[in-house]
Each structure stands twice: as C-alpha cells, then as structure tokens.
Amino acid sequence: MEDYLMLIDGEWADSSSGEYIEVINPATEEVFARVPKANADEVTGALKAAQSAFPQWAKLSPEQRGIYLWRASDILEKRKEEVGRVLTQEQGKPLKEAIGEIEKVIDMLRYYAEEGKRAYGQIIPNTDPSYQSLVIRQPIGVVAALSPWNYPVELTGWKAAAALAAGCTIVAKPPSLTPLSPLKFWQCLFDAGIPRGVINAVTGSGETVGRQLVQSPITKKIAFTGSVDVGRDILAQCRDIKKISLELGGQCPLIVGKNCDLANGVKGAVRRSFRNVGQICIAINRIYVHQSIYEVFLDEFAKATGKLIIGNGVEKDPCDLGPMASQKGLKKTKRHIQDALSKGARLVCGGKRPEGREFQKGYFFEPTILADANPQMLVMTEETFGPVVGVMAFQTLDEAIGLANSTPYGLAAYAYTNDLHEMAKLSRELEAGSVAINNVDAGIINAPYGGWKQSGIGYEHGHEGLEEYLHLKHIRIQYREPVS
Numbered sequence: 001m002e003d004y005l006m007l008i009d010g011e012w013a014d015s016s017s018g019e020y021i022e023v024i025n026p027a028t029e030e031v032f033a034r035v036p037k038a039n040a041d042e043v044t045g046a047l048k049a050a051q052s053a054f055p056q057w058a059k060l061s062p063e064q065r066g067i068y069l070w071r072a073s074d075i076l077e078k079r080k081e082e083v084g085r086v087l088t089q090e091q092g093k094p095l096k097e098a099i100g101e102i103e104k105v106i107d108m109l110r111y112y113a114e115e116g117k118r119a120y121g122q123i124i125p126n127t128d129p130s131y132q133s134l135v136i137r138q139p140i141g142v143v144a145a146l147s148p149w150n151y152p153v154e155l156t157g158w159k160a161a162a163a164l165a166a167g168c169t170i171v172a173k174p175p176s177l178t179p180l181s182p183l184k185f186w187q188c189l190f191d192a193g194i195p196r197g198v199i200n201a202v203t204g205s206g207e208t209v210g211r212q213l214v215q216s217p218i219t220k221k222i223a224f225t226g227s228v229d230v231g232r233d234i235l236a237q238c239r240d241i242k243k244i245s246l247e248l249g250g251q252c253p254l255i256v257g258k259n260c261d262l263a264n265g266v267k268g269a270v271r272r273s274f275r276n277v278g279q280i281c282i283a284i285n286r287i288y289v290h291q292s293i294y295e296v297f298l299d300e301f302a303k304a305t306g307k308l309i310i311g312n313g314v315e316k317d318p319c320d321l322g323p324m325a326s327q328k329g330l331k332k333t334k335r336h337i338q339d340a341l342s343k344g345a346r347l348v349c350g351g352k353r354p355e356g357r358e359f360q361k362g363y364f365f366e367p368t369i370l371a372d373a374n375p376q377m378l379v380m381t382e383e384t385f386g387p388v389v390g391v392m393a394f395q396t397l398d399e400a401i402g403l404a405n406s407t408p409y410g411l412a413a414y415a416y417t418n419d420l421h422e423m424a425k426l427s428r429e430l431e432a433g434s435v436a437i438n439n440v441d442a443g444i445i446n447a448p449y450g451g452w453k454q455s456g457i458g459y460e461h462g463h464e465g466l467e468e469y470l471h472l473k474h475i476r477i478q479y480r481e482p483v484s
Contacts, residue, residue, distance in 0.1 A: 009049035010196030053197030105157030116165030139167030141220030245458025333386030410452030
C-alpha cells in the first residue's frame with residue numbers, strides 16, 4: 001500500500017494525528033493507497049499560508065503567472081500516463097479515458113495562462129470632462145477549491161487554472177474517494193516552481209476540511225462542484241459574505257425529434273448516457289423520443305449499448321466502461337431501476353452485474369435502458385449518477401420541452417433534429433445553462449459553463465470563468481490643472 005502526502009505551505013506533510021483515509025480500487029474492492037486525514041490545525045495552516053502568499057502572487061503580472069501555468073502543463077503532459085493510471089485505479093474509468101481527462105487539464109492550464117492576460121479594464125466618460133472613471137479588475141484573494149470524485153483531475157484543474165491566472169491563491173480539498181490523482185496534479189504545479197503557499201492541497205473529511213474552508217473568514221471565494229444537497233449546505237455554512245460558484249446536479253434531458261439523423265442520435269445517446277458509467281453531471285438521465293420513431297430508436301439504442309465493452313480499465317484494452325466508483329452509487333442505481341420497474345417501466349437491456357469471473361468483484365453494472373418511463377419514476381426526476389436512462393415517447397415538441405423543463409435542474413440539455421424551426425425553438429425554450437443540438441458535447445474550454453435553477457450559480461470555462469476570481473474596482477479621478 002502506498003502512502004501519499006498533502007501539500008501545506010510549500011511542504012509535503014503527513015498526518016500529525018496518525019489518521020488516514022484508505023483509497024479503494026473499485027474494480028477489485030482492494031485498498032491500495034491511503035492519504036492523511038487532516039485536522040483543524042492543518043487546515044488552518046494551509047489557509048494562513050495561502051493568505052500570506054497572496055499579496056506577492058497577486059502583484060505578479062498575468063504574463064508572469066502564465067509562465068508558471070505553461071510550465072506546469074508541460075510537466076503534466078510528460079506525466080499524463082502515470083497520472084491517468086492512478087486515476088483509473090482509484091475511480092474506475094478506462095485508462096484511455098483517464099488519460100483523455102488529463103489532456104483536457106493540460107489544455108485548460110494553457111488556455112488560462114493566456115486568458116489571464118485579458119483581464120481588461122475600462123475607461124468610462126463622465127458628464128464633467130474634468131472627471132474620469134476607471135474600472136479595473138483585481139484578484140479576489142484566497143480560494144477554497146472543492147472538487148468531486150467523478151472527474152477528480154479535470155474539475156480540480158478548472159478551478160486551479162482560472163484562480164491562479166487571476167492572481168488568487170488556493171487551498172484545495174481533493175475528494176476523499178479519489179484523492180490520489182488530484183495530489184499528483186498539484187505535484188506538477190509544485191514542481192513548476194509556484195511560490196510557497198500559493199497552492200495547498202489538504203486531504204480529509206468534508207466535515208472537517210470542507211466545512212472549515214467554507215466557514216473561514218480567510219477564504220474570499222468558494223469554488224465547488226458536487227451535489228445539490230452539499231451546495232445548499234455550503235450556502236448555509238458561509239458565515240461571511242464571499243463569492244461563491246456552485247456547479248451542481250444535472251439530471252439532463254435528451255429530446256429526439258422525428259426529423260433527426262437517427263444514427264447520430266443513437267450514437268450521442270449511448271455516449272452521453274453511459275460514458276463514465278453515467279457518473280457525469282451532464283449525463284443524459286432521461287430521453288424523450290417522438291412517438292413515430294420511438295420503437296425504432298429503442299431498438300437501435302439497445303443494439304449500440306450492447307456493444308459497449310466493460311472491464312477493469314487498467315487491464316482491459318479496448319474498454320468502454322469500468323466499474324462504478326463506489327458501493328453507495330451502485331445501490332442508488334439499483335434503487336432507481338427497481339422503482340421504475342415497479343411503476344411500469346420495461347427493461348430493454350442491462351439491469352444487473354455483468355456475467356463472468358472477471359466481474360465477481362468490483363462495482364460493475366451493465367448499462368441499463370428503461371423504456372415506457374413516466375414522470376413519476378425516480379429515474380426521470382432525480383439524478384441517478386449511474387448507468388441508467390429512462391426513455392418515453394412524446395407527441396408534440398411543446399410536450400417534450402415541458403417534460404424536459406419539469407425538474408428543478410438546468411445544467412445541460414440535448415436535442416437531435418434537422419428541422420431549423422425546431423432547433424430555434426429548442427435553443428430558446430430549454431431551461432439549461434448549456435444546450436447542445438445534434439451533438440452531446442455541451443461544454444468547451446472557451447465558452448461559459450454553468451447551471452440554471454438548482455444546478456448552480458456562477459460559471460467555469462471561458463473568460464467568464466476567469467471573472468469568477470476577480471473583483472471589480474471603480475476609480476474616479478478628477479483632473480485639475482495646476483495653479484500657477
């Protein structure tokens with residue numbers, strides 16, 4: 001078993017209390033590593049280090065900070081297979097997909113290394129020409145970065161890249177389920193020479209580390225990705241007024257119109273429903289299909305899903321799906337399936353553990369399609385976060401849009417149609433922060449990404465993601481000619 005350390009004030013530190021969090025390989029159910037379980041004093045040390053380092057880091061030019069980010073991206077690129085392998089071991093996704101996640105973080109570091117240079121100000125004219133108003137942007141301060149286990153490096157990288165480019169310092173809490181690959185990510189930034197105290201990564205429980213980071217008056221910004229319930233708790237726990245961005249649950253819909261490219265729609269449905277075994281905030285949970293193509297779509301969807309290869313992502317190549325990350329998620333998936341079947345759903349495929357000796361251990365589960373779903377089923381109203389999707393028919397586009405908008409969530413929505421009028425209507429009326437039509441890649445680096453309704457506040461990606469870490473300051477100057 002390998003021991004990892006946490007990063008506090010420029011030093012790699014062990015647990016002073018002798019307590020640790022064990023990390024389990026979800027493909028084998030074996031403990032293979034552990035990380036320190038930080039106490040309150042260690043969290044305080046990290047916060048004070050970030051506070052002390054902030055003034056000097058903020059004074060660097062955006063170009064100087066960008067050099068560190070470029071250097072870190074080059075180091076991460078050299079180590080991407082090593083970090084990807086650890087990510088697969090602790091989270092379960094196939095190795096190829098894990099390496100792809102690391103490559104996205106490399107791109108993110110490089111994007112914000114350049115975007116940080118574009119934190120432009122403004123000159124605003126006054127009615128009196130002897131006055132001038134300047135608006136400048138300045139880094140907000142110490143950031144608490146709280147990231148989830150499903151994309152532990154990528155979602156940590158989103159926050160780190162934008163915050164550091166803006167001139168903020170960070171205390172990060174890696175997810176307890178998958179802390180190892182984020183620590184290897186922070187090692188790359190550390191090895192890039194980022195000054196002492198600017199980056200800190202403290203492992204431990206949400207009750208101790210997360211709560212203290214949220215409540216501390218030292219933190220001026222909270223950046224969180226995770227569940228709606230934890231997001232609400234963060235809002236309740238903030239004792240001081242501070243800037244908050246929350247990327248929360250999705251429960252995302254897909255609308256398949258009668259005029260769609262059916263093959264393209266099926267391909268997209270398979271990818272976004274079951275990638276990472278459904279453990280994605282923007283996964284498709286529910287599909288609404290026009291009644292004229294309903295059975296044809298179901299048949300093709302099931303055939304394509306049946307071709308997905310399941311296995312231990314470290315050992316099996318090619319491999320499309322690994323195990324789920326935890327027993328807890330597996331139980332919720334089974335509960336949603338049983339609820340749907342009890343309310344009249346038809347099991348099209350999946351619904352059980354894969355057969356074979358290689359699946360006797362591990363949190364493996366077959367991708368599952370439930371037909372003839374209805375809005376009373378949990379799978380159509382709650383985020384499953386597992387390899388399950390419910391499918392139901394619709395008659396009119398207004399009906400489909402109403403069903404898509406009927407939940408409290410609004411992170412992303414998808415649609416397939418070749419009708420231009422339908423495209424325009426769907427673009428306007430779907431209540432989500434991102435809408436993807438004839439594709440299922442709702443997020444790109446240089447466009448804002450965030451949720452509507454209960455799916456969050458604030459944005460990541462794009463220039464808007466940089467703005468989340470900056471204050472606006474208005475400076476009003478009166479110019480006076482010297483008296484002779």
